[in-house]
Amino acid sequence: MLALAGILPDFRLQSADGGSITRTGLTAAWGAGAFGVLSALVWPVLVRALLLVPALVLGLLVFFLNGSLLLMALSLIPAGRGAAVAPETAVVVAAAMSAVASATSTALAVRDDEAYRRRLYRLADRRRRRFGAPTGGSSGLVFLQLDGVGYEALRRAAAEGLMPTAAGWLERSHRVMPWHTDWSSQTGASQLGILHGSNFDVPAFRWYEKDTGEVMVCNRPTSAAELQRRAVARTRDGGLLSLDGASRGNLFGGGADQLALVLSVAARRGRAHRSRAGYFAYFSDPANAVRTALSFVAEVGREIGQSLRSRARGDRPRVARGGLYPLIRAFATVVERDVVVAAVIGDMLAGRAAVYADLVAYDEVAHHSGPHSRDADRVLARLDRSLALIARVAEHAPREYRIVLLSDHGQSPGETFLGRYGLSLKDLVRAGCGLPVSRRAGRTRSGAEARAAVLAALHRPVEEEGEESHPGPGRGPVVLASGNLGLISFPDVPGRASRARIERAHPALLPTLANHPGVGFLLVDGEVLGRDGAVARLDVPGEAEELLAPFGPGAARAVRRTDSFPHVADIMVNSAYDPATGAVHAFEEQIGSHGGLGGEQARPFLMWPTGLSEPGPELVGAEAVHAVLRRWLREADGPQVPVDGRPAEKPGQPVPAAAGREGGEGQECRENAEPGGERSARTAREDSRPGAGSGGTLPSAGVPAPDETP
Secondary structure (H helix, E strand, O other): OHHHHHHOOOEEOOOOOOOOHHHHHHHHHHHHHHHHHHHHHHHHHHHHHOOOOOHHHHHHHHHHHHHHHHHHHHHOOHHHOOEEOOHHHHHHHHHHHHHHHHHHHHHHHOOOHHHHHHHHHHHHHHHHHHHOOOOOOOOEEEEEEEOOOOHHHHHHHHHOOOOHHHHHHHHHOEEEEEOEOOOOOOHHHHHHHHHHOOOOOOOOOEEEEOOOOEEEEOOOHHHHHHHHHHHHHHHOOOOOOOOOEEEEOOOOOOOOOEEEOOHHHOOOOOHHHOOOHHHHHHHOOHHHHHHHHHHHHHHHHHHHHHHHHHHHHOOOOOOOOOOOHHHHHHHHHHHHHHHHHHHHHHHHHHOOOEEEEEEOHHHHHHHHHOOOOHHHHHHHHHHHHHHHHHHHHHOOOOOOEEEEEEOOOOOEEOOOHHHHHOOOHHHHHHHHOOOOOOOOOOOOOOOOHHHHHHHHHOOOOOOOOOOOOOOOOOOOOEEEEEOOEEEEEOOOOOOOOOHHHHHHHOOOHHHHHHOOOOEEEEEEOOEEEOHHHOEEEOOOOOHHHHHOHHHOOOHHHHHHHHHOOOOOOOEEEEEOEEOOOOEEOOOOOOOEEOOOOOHHHHOOEEEEEOOOOOOOOOOEOHHHHHHHHHHHHHHOOOOOOOOOOOOOOOOOOOOOOOOOOOOHHHHHHHHHOOOOOOOOHHHHHHHOOOOOOOOOOOOOOOOOOOOOOO
16 A cells, blocks of 8 residues: 555545654555455455346456445545545555455465465365365365367376476376267267266257257257256256265256356356356455456457467468457456366365366367467466366365366367368358358357356356247258358258258259368268268168278267267268368367367366276266266265166157256255165165256355466
8 A cells, every 4th residue: 555655646645744654654554454354344245235247247346346445444544644536546556455465365375385274274164164064084076177178188288298287196196098079079968978977869069959940059058958957857867966066167067056157057047046156256255356357357468469479470270369259268268267266166175075167268269279279288287277276275175085187078170161161061051952152151150168158147148049049941951060060950851851852852962062072971861971972871880980980980889879869960061080180170160179070079088096996998978977977976985866766768758848847856856865765875876876956056255266367
């Protein structure tokens, strides 16, 4: 305060006729103390009163609320010796004081081991008194998902020193292996399978369903809620995190009681189900709010600078990075990361049995800068610092925690289909159907998860409404893009269109697509079509394996499984893939993409502590990863409670309308979880799947922010 009083002309700490140095110093101490007390007492009340304000708007209000508190503090100084003439001066002074407080507390309480240890013990003891100590002596599991980080990307980052924390774990305490995604190598399919044990009938990131006439989009809250409902109904299983679990920053809840920034509940009504609850728990600390706001501004400037340098160097391939993208990137790499990491820290200090959190920073940057770019490498380095902070907190949690690191998919580089060939997939399809093609090729919306999280934070949880959400008959084929996977559906044709029917209606379409240099192969009603008339039937052993050999040994299996989905598109298009360079051609505006087959996108990683059992020689599909994580929860003696004793439905059976209704699974789970059952608790844990949980808010106020300065 003394320094600011000397710098700012409108801010003073002494009366007009002057004053002694001692008296001025006492005035500064009085003002700083009053500001600190008001921040501690009044700020949490103000934040709780602003639950209806969009989270990002709250970030802007931080500065004005801080300025108001400072004006109140100055009015409490005796004899009117402190004053800020202009309100904007009070905002500047309050922001500077909060920033200095955040930096000072970080230096004293985080970088000094003994002070840090004492602070964590106090936080843990406070949470034990408030929420109760964890039952039993079992250890907890923290699953940290590094969105979009493939197996090769992780190994390279560890070897080159970009991720020293992950490298240290691999040397001392962890092992790592790749696993194979399904054909739809994207967060929606992978995370649904990992958290809920089933990603059946999720053919892509977005697809058209003829029975309802709607387009499903995995990062649309209403679609995510429906996919979660279908998975629960299919498996009769609430999810991986059913009892005493927490889901942070994910598309799906996993049956957790504690939810924050979970997209599948963003469309629900009621305070308890708001995915924005985690924002307010984090921003209830004014130092956190100012720190993250400053980091947000710094990240926007960093992205603008990196984009300008990339353009000046003439980097290729390159996509547009203007408009709102710098704000979306800053949200994913700063705001969402800080809130999710703070939530995980709060869960560990509260002693929760299982936590699953998704960090989307790398995936967002790799889409626009490339998975092997310096921009993406710097994000990996910052994520590693978040891992280090979580690991330090785990040492002081009220129970032992084992940290499992994993990813949902990788990223494959390559120039976009539009950039390479000058037309979009939709243009190519319309040309093959003999329909007019726009001279100006349109850009396809990116499917990055961060965009949907930003919309949810702004109280706009449903995106892409309009014609794309409800394409009606008579408008021509519906063409959708999911990374380097394209989907073509004919709304006028009931059910799945056969190859013969497509050829009768549009004789030139299939040859136009199959022989295009940017297309790798097509799936049409049980047949795989390649170039020069190559055809392989999926029901004939060996045919598909031979035709799809360049896409990897599991390609035929993945295509065969997708072919069995009720909502598979009439024509599934996978882009060309160059095994020598690992490049694909995204049908979206992304130079780092995922969603189909080809390269690193289909090889994410699973990294586990050596104290847990081996996953197995090979993991194929997200559902296999779910089975491994469930087994590890049993090994940690985690709670496993069945929803009911009914058998799981067979593929293709209709989903009961009542299944997964809001509150239904949670009630059923609580009834089955009552003590005094016929079987022992351990038998129930070993023989059953976990039940569903209900929504909740995140009590993480007072948790230290991630250790990173702007």
